[in-house]
Amino acid sequence: MYSPPTSYSPKYNEYLYAPFKRNPFYQQYSTQIPEACNSSNFECPVVHIREKIKGRFTYSDINSFKAVIVFPYAVLSYYLADLISTAIPMFVPSPSFIVQNKISYDMKAGDLSYCGKRFQEPPRHPNSKHLYSPEDSSEEATEYWLQYASYYTPCSIIFNNISHLVELMKTTNYSHVYECNLKYRQHIINHNKMQWNKLFRKIQVNRVMPTSWNESLNWFGETSFY
Template sequence: YAVLSYGITELYALGIPMFVPTIDFIVELNLVIDRTLIDKSYCGRSLKFDDMPKQHTNSHHPFSPEDIISPEAIPYWLQFADYYQLPYIQTFSSWTNLIEKLSTTNFKTVHDNMHDENVRRKVELTKKWKSVFAKIDRVQRVIPQDYDTAIKQLWNTTRLQAI
């Protein structure tokens, strides 16, 4: 259970129903081991929490993202993991609860809901990116609609060749 996982993003995009432990249960299981930069999987055992920059004074968060000492910090930061932010990902609070949810969940409905959410997110993100591009490029260039047209416009050729 990586906090940032392209695998989970890809599974979600495919609409594959997922089950993850609740925040309390995942903390109890000690499954999230790559949440911070000081984790040994990233920086070895030599880096310590005290070596990290202190929390920014303007931060509105109660804990540094690198805090592994405060028991409240881990669940606080886990709430921002993709699998707790994306709707329709199922959570379970115990192994018994997982078995129960696996037996009673309507996987087709969850899949359909995830698909609808993906469509909604695509529309929303496309609008946001277009807004960003409009601010960056006030000239409003005409973007080629296909690769061949782009090559012709950019390099006045029909084919790029590697030497």
């Protein structure tokens, strides 16, 4: 398991853009942010990791950057887990910024990339205290549910617009945020270990394993694993 540096020690002065796969927003924001910084007499080069690291990159490569600015297309993704694993300081847009600029498009089970037209929304749970259905596509509902996205950690630096982002980039104590991220990372590790240990204690020793899909479905009392 990767262990990030014990103290904040970036190699480059650049800010890393995420997600790592290029998307339509990269060209827009990688230009807007430095322009806004220049207007504030502040240098803040934003780069795509492929512009700096050729071929495969590692966790330590991510730690080489000053911070990362995330424009998330999904509420949970592998690259987000990678960022949290490195403890790199992370700037993320507020829910209102995401909704207003239509940055995220991978959020609901009924999205085209998942169930699409086949999706049938289950009934509201009688004990639910949430204000909206997670499948509600209204701006109010989307903003509400975004608060639970994985990139909103206790240490994330949240901006409301590009000018606000630049101000935060100028004033943030990066070492302090990095220390916060290290603690949050360790909290996740401790939590996961505890949950796995609980699960292991429930596993029946020498149990008979299913030999087919149908037996597996019957085992769990399900009709489909999808």
